[in-house]
Amino acid sequence: MEKHNAASDLRLTVRELSNVYEELSLLYKLSGLFSTLNVNEICENLVNEAINTVGVKTAAVLFLNEETQALYTKAHRGDWDEDRIVDGGIEVIADVLENSKPIAFCKLENVEHQDSLHGLQSVLLCPLAGKGKTLGLMILADKSSENEFYSNDVKLLKVITTQAAMAIENAFLYQEIEDLLLGTIKSFVKALETTTQWTAGHTERVTMYAQGIAAEMGLDEKKMERLRICSLLHDIGKIAVPRDILNKKGQLDSEEWKEIKKHPALGVTILSGLKSFDDILDGIKYHHEYWDGTKGLFGLRGEDIPLMARILAVADAFDAMTSDRPYRSRKKIGETLNEIVGLADRQFDPTVVEAFQKWINRQHPAFLL
Structure with a gap:
């Protein structure tokens, strides 16, 4: 028993x-x-x-x-x-x-x-x-x-x-904190844009173009969301650029251009240390690189340039060319699109350009009037 x-x-x-x-x-x-x-x-x-x-x-x-x-x-x-x-x-x-x-x-x-x-x-x-x-x-x-x-x-x-x-x-909780942080930074960007008539709405438009490109290229939801945040913050470094240069009504001289060209690296400096933005820093840093490596700030070329940066390069250039500047009038959208297509494989990633061309053509007549 x-x-x-x-x-x-x-x-x-x-x-x-x-x-x-x-x-x-x-x-x-x-x-x-x-x-x-x-x-x-x-x-x-x-x-x-x-x-x-x-x-x-x-x-x-x-x-x-x-x-x-x-x-x-x-x-x-x-x-x-x-x-x-x-x-x-x-x-x-x-x-x-x-x-x-x-x-x-x-x-x-x-x-x-x-x-x-x-x-x-x-x-x-x-x-x-x-x-x-x-x-x-x-x-x-x-x-x-x-x-x-x-x-x-x-x-x-x-x-x-x-x-x-x-x-x-x-x-x-993480999302709430990230949203609060992003909202704070966006308010600084908005404040920067309101200091001059020439850049008002630039960030929102670049974000819209970048999202259109990403959707055309079939990026997944997570990558599109990170690209959206990168787009919203791509010019954050201009906060550290002297206002008189940003608002200058004439052509910039060589020294002033040097100051302007610092803004990608300055943006990385501002956001570095904030873990929420680690994965978008390269997109901000390299969005002025040339596809063929002939120009740009850091000498990257081709697919060595992060995809975020390649998408932003096209979106940013398109908005800049179709917006008024103190030293020139805006270009027509069709003219700008042709110019960007002509720069594919030189300044811009041809795959990104092709996606942008398809996306924006579908927006007709909203964009092409």
Whole structure:
């Protein structure tokens, strides 16, 4: 009898230790999966990890809109349809959100208001509980091997969602701080532009052209967003250029041009040390380089020039040429476009020029009148 009890105790201890080991291994793995500050990536990783760890066919992450209290799908895999969720109105989901505790069901026909989850089997709902508030919830359904969820499934999902919620909150906080920082810097740029009629609106237009080029070239959402920020800040270094040079009504002499040409490097100096902008510094620094390497400030050529900088070079030149300056009138858009096309493979990356030409031609007649 004692031997039987000892064996039983040993099996229980081994099982408990195995569960602890599995949980610790999962925590270690999650530390890498959720290290990004991109909310979309965190949610995609959360869905994939939940499917692999718990063993389900369907998973979705839903966020809660604080103002409307409506739920919306942020990421999903499997047989999922957002219309199955009636804006957080079904009783079971409301219960999860209110009490911030997971709930599992094996037979949905026993769940009141189950129409919103029609077609899903063996459902497990787990809140995304942040610090002091619930961010949303995760729904797992259709277990791959069995028809019901066990306590260890719930425990593992709680581990995953807890880590994910912390990462999501950190990402939100990071985004708020970055937006505040970017807004502050943009206000300085705006103040700089308002000191002279010649550069008013330049930053916004360059950003629009650069985004058009990037879209035409098929850059992904993340790269387009970083390019947008780079475009908004590409002339930040002009804050350190003497105002009398920026506002001079006549042609600049050689010494004044030397001062103007310092602005890319000055921009890097201003933004260096701000981790949020590390990946855009080269775009700012090299946006006046020539494709063929014959001119420019740093002697780079061809694809040694970062893509951000190559895109900005075209966008910046186009806006400068189609804007009035104290020493010349603006050029017509069609004339400017022809000139830029003629400079492809010399001053500008021909691939970027081709993308810009296609994009701007589609804007007709808004741009080509």
